[in-house]
Amino acid sequence: MDQTLAPITAPIPVRASPTDDPAELLRFAIDAHGLGAAALATLVDIRGGAARALGAHLAVAADGRFCGYVSGGCVEAAVASEALLAMAEGRDRTVKFGDGSPFFDIVLPCGGGITVAIHVLKDVGALQHVLDRLGQRQAAGLVYSPERQTLISVDPPLRTCWTEGDFLTVYRPRTxxxxxxxxxxxxxxxxxxxxxxxxxxxxxxxxxxxxxxxxxxxxxxxxxxxxxxxxxxxxxxxxxxxxxxxxxxxxxxxxxxxxxxxxxxxxxxxxxxxxxxxxxxxxxxxxxxxxxxxxxxxxxxxxxxxxxx
Missing domain, CATH: 3.40.50.720 (NAD(P)-binding Rossmann-like Domain)
Structure with missing residues (x-):
């Protein structure tokens, strides 16, 4: 008897919240990880103009829900789709959008280009440490290593930047x-x-x-x-x-x-x-x-x- 396997359909990215508050994004990622899997996408390079600053995040749940911004809203669904693929493969990935990107149908209104690093969360201890420090109104830092595919908490750097192949993000309490x-x-x-x-x-x-x-x-x-x-x-x-x-x-x-x-x-x-x-x-x-x-x-x-x- 012939049996045809049903095609595996990836979740459709759906915005869960319009927030760009870093603490809310990290909390969303922690909750999503607790329900199955999650990824944290980070803006790590800007070519020309951009709507967001280095270190801006997009948090993505395995069911397709996402929140956050790495641009003005024009590439977020595409980033979420890439994050879902990364979760399915179990590997981090880095994607370019706009100038220098292989995606010809995605053009940033500012005319520039951005690079987004997508990290599949293995644990959320580093994220929770950041939230704990922000809750105490203290600055915090994360170091992402593309080579090791790790994310660890550190003392906050002076600014968000690359250093020796790692990307450092600084978080500060809200005003x-x-x-x-x-x-x-x-x-x-x-x-x-x-x-x-x-x-x-x-x-x-x-x-x-x-x-x-x-x-x-x-x-x-x-x-x-x-x-x-x-x-x-x-x-x-x-x-x-x-x-x-x-x-x-x-x-x-x-x-x-x-x-x-x-x-x-x-x-x-x-x-x-x-x-x-x-x-x-x-x-x-x-x-x-x-x-x-x-x-x-x-x-x-x-x-x-x-x-x-």
Whole structure:
């Protein structure tokens, strides 16, 4: 009796989530690995322009679900398909897209090219270590070896890069906004910051003492939105003693001049006082709370890029 074997059909890649948050992507990969198999695709080379930075990830489950981005969305399904093939073969692979790629039907809108390294996860201990460190608001690092097809956790490098044939990825905690103020402007900044998935902590008048040791770290931006200098006094002093990457304060140039005089009288150095962005924001002056919130958060985002390029 003739028996015809049914063809083996590979899963169809389906986006499971629109996120590009590294912690969420690593968590997705860990969960997928626990259900069967998973792969982690990483952007390891950029030729010309690109929509994402080196180290951007795409996490792929064996059933075809994926999340993350290594471009602006134009090659992610193709990357997921390559990851499914890698899982089926049980071997890592490296694929080029755009300029220099063998895939003639995939052209990146930016006109450049990217290389993506796909690692079939054998265990998730290194990924969990990264998540643990990020949960403690500490930077973390992973080293991927294409030759050994391994992924191990390491102390975070200064930047994401290739070194001696291995690819090093650095992970940093999400931006925390410590917001001081009880104004409409403060409420609007808080809402918009939460919508941007920032970690938002609101402090009221006089809550500056002891704040630095508890919640202000190198990945924190301090935003002071008071209408009088007395209200901000405690937290601005704590801010200047902290490692925050951004300190911004509401007020005109005249108000800031009085602020500088106060802080100078308290023996703060000129370099310390110069850390304060005042008037606050990327553009101004603004005349409504929404415009101010956009200006402030744009300034915070730009400062973070400069601090951790």
């Amino acid at each position: 925390r906004i410590v917001l001081s103020g009880q104004t409409l402007e403060a409420q609007t900044v808080a809402r918009l910051a939460e919508a941007c998935s920032y970690d938002v902590i609101v402090r009221g008048r006089g809550e500056g003492a002891g704040v630095a040791a508890d919640i202000i770290d190198p990945f924190t931006a301090i935003v002071l939105l008071h209408h009088d200098l007395d209200a901000e006094a405690a937290i601005i002093e704590a801010a200047l003693h902290s490692p925050a990457f951004y300190i911004g304060a509401l007020g005109s140039s005249r108000t800031h001049h009085r602020r500088v005089e106060r802080l100078t009288a308290l023996s703060f150095r000129r370099d310390d006082i110069a850390r304060i962005k005042a008037p606050i924001g990327m553009f101004g002056p603004t005349r409504d709370a929404t415009s101010l919130a956009l200006s402030v958060l744009a300034d915070v985002a730009a400062a973070r890029l400069v601090a951790y390029a």
